[in-house]
Amino acid sequence: xxxxxxxxxxxxxxxxxxxxxxxxxxxxxxxxxxxxxxxxxxxxxxxxxxxxxxxxxxxxxxxxxxxxxxxxxxxxxxxxxxxxxxxxxxxxxxxxxxxxxxxxxxxxxxxxxxxxxxxxxxxxxxxxxxxxxxxxxxxxxxxxxxxxxxxxxxxxxxxxxxxxxxxxxxxxxxxxxxxxxxxxxxxxxxx
Amino acid sequence: xxxxxxxxxxxxxxxxxxxxxxxxxxxxxxxxxxxxxxxxxxxxxxxxxxxxxxxxxxxxxxxxxxxxxxxxxxxxxxxxxxxxxxxxxxxxxxxxxxxxxxxxxxxxxxxxxxxxxxxxxxxxxxxxxxxxxxxxxxxxxxxxxxxxxxxxxxxxxxxxxxxxxxxxxxxxxxxxxxxxxxxxxxxxxxxxxxxxxxxxxxxxxxxxxxxxxxxxxxxxxxxxxxxxxxxxxxxxxxxxxxxxxxxxxxxxxxxxxxxxxxxxxxxxx
Numbered sequence: 001x002x003x004x005x006x007x008x009x010x011x012x013x014x015x016x017x018x019x020x021x022x023x024x025x026x027x028x029x030x031x032x033x034x035x036x037x038x039x040x041x042x043x044x045x046x047x048x049x050x051x052x053x054x055x056x057x058x059x060x061x062x063x064x065x066x067x068x069x070x071x072x073x074x075x076x077x078x079x080x081x082x083x084x085x086x087x088x089x090x091x092x093x094x095x096x097x098x099x100x101x102x103x104x105x106x107x108x109x110x111x112x113x114x115x116x117x118x119x120x121x122x123x124x125x126x127x128x129x130x131x132x133x134x135x136x137x138x139x140x141x142x143x144x145x146x147x148x149x150x151x152x153x154x155x156x157x158x159x160x161x162x163x164x165x166x167x168x169x170x171x172x173x174x175x176x177x178x179x180x181x182x183x184x185x186x187x188x189x190x191x
Numbered sequence: 192x193x194x195x196x197x198x199x200x201x202x203x204x205x206x207x208x209x210x211x212x213x214x215x216x217x218x219x220x221x222x223x224x225x226x227x228x229x230x231x232x233x234x235x236x237x238x239x240x241x242x243x244x245x246x247x248x249x250x251x252x253x254x255x256x257x258x259x260x261x262x263x264x265x266x267x268x269x270x271x272x273x274x275x276x277x278x279x280x281x282x283x284x285x286x287x288x289x290x291x292x293x294x295x296x297x298x299x300x301x302x303x304x305x306x307x308x309x310x311x312x313x314x315x316x317x318x319x320x321x322x323x324x325x326x327x328x329x330x331x332x333x334x335x336x337x338x339x340x341x342x343x344x345x346x347x348x349x350x351x352x353x354x355x356x357x358x359x360x361x362x363x364x365x366x367x368x369x370x371x372x373x374x375x376x377x378x379x380x381x382x383x384x385x386x387x388x389x390x391x392x393x394x395x396x397x398x399x400x401x402x403x404x405x406x407x408x409x410x411x412x413x414x415x416x417x418x419x420x421x422x423x424x425x426x427x428x429x430x431x432x433x434x435x436x437x438x439x440x441x442x443x444x445x446x447x448x449x450x451x452x453x454x455x456x457x458x459x460x
Contacts, residue, residue, distance in 0.1 A: 012341055013406070013415070017406075017414075018348065019402050020349075021348035022348075022399065022402050024352075025348075025351075025398075026352075026356050026398050029352075029394075030394065073349060074349075077353060080195050080196075081353075086313070086317035144309070145227075146310050147264075147271065148270070148271050149271055149302045152274030156270050171385070172391065175392065176391070176395055179395075183396050
């Protein structure tokens with residue numbers, strides 16, 4: 001069951017390029033106010049990044065490369081604006097967080113996006129993406145001892161960040177996917 | 192207005208080509224992943240602090256940034272200290288103080304300090320680069336580095352869209368608040384996550400639906416037809432950039448030598 005159209009679509013077409021840019025800008029623009037300005041849900045670890053659902057959604061809808069780029073560049077951009085820093089392993093981790101749900105691009109038909117099975121798939125992939133992405137970041141922190149020097153500390157970092165991202169992604173990705181499926185219903189060009 | 196913290200100036204870092212600054216960050220990343228010896232890690236941290244001071248970045252403008260960064264460092268160090276002193280295993284550790292299940296050892300302190308130095312030096316140098324580089328020059332610099340222009344275009348386009356979406360979020364938030372939306376949600380995790388939906392969904396949907404219109408417009412202008420494209424702004428190597436590049440490559444050679452010479456962590460005896 002191939003989710004793509006009958007004709008082969010390039011991962012670097014104009015549509016994909018714009019999707020990468022929009023995903024990047026959207027992830028960064030939404031993340032900064034939620035993190036720095038502490039808008040909704042502030043005061044709890046769970047609200048650290050509800051916007052992780054953005055690269056996950058872009059991965060699911062536009063494919064793993066677009067998801068990866070949205071997460072990677074979006075995180076770089078938001079970090080640059082938030083505090084001007086650059087942490088390569090967390091940027092790649094965020095990229096993976098968007099790339100893994102990209103599996104859904106291949107296994108779920110676009111016309112089925114609003115169905116329960118597709119929404120559940122997006123939710124499960126969001127959890128897997130969080131584990132893979134944050135796992136990569138935490139383990140590279142440990143491997144190269146960036147800020148952390150013990151397995152216990154790396155696991156503490158992993159559990160807290162992966163759990164919050166997984167919860168946020170598992171809830172918000174299907175909601176966004178359903179909204180997108182409804183918004184694009186009947187628009188042949190937009191599926 | 193939320194935007195990349197760029198402060199124009201005339202310091203050495205301000206005058207350097209963005210490509211040289213990318214190389215600088217790459218060198219620091221190499222130092223970060225390669226060195227275990229705390230005596231060597233002193234060099235990158237001192238260099239990053241000196242470069243930061245030389246850039247004359249107005250402290251008033253970045254006070255919040257440093258507060259945020261120090262908060263992150265404090266948190267990471269606390270977690271790290273907890274686990275380091277709980278059970279960091281090296282042969283024959285030198286215990287300074289021991290209480291309950293914790294043992295404060297010389298080795299633990301050194302390892303913890305090295306981790307902190309890696310984190311701080313990379314944070315400082317990347318702040319230097321971000322604060323002194325015009326964001327509009329990233330894409331042309333990437334293009335000059337032979338990054339495929341579609342890749343550079345993603346960076347360029349996302350920089351342009353970013354402030355638009357920030358504004359869109361503010362407008363959406365005001366509109367939702369006028370309809371009774373409460374910014375601070377009451378309730379548990381689930382309620383707080385769901386409270387973000389009225390903000391995230393409208394902004395995400397509007398922007399995602401615009402993708403096809405922009406892509407159509409680009410294709411109508413033959414985007415992708417040529418393998419190369421020109422940029423409105425461009426970057427060119429000057430004498431200072433050649434000099435800096437030579438120095439950075441020389442430092443890279445020294446760094447590789449030091450990595451081979453000092454491959455293991457060093458502990459004071």
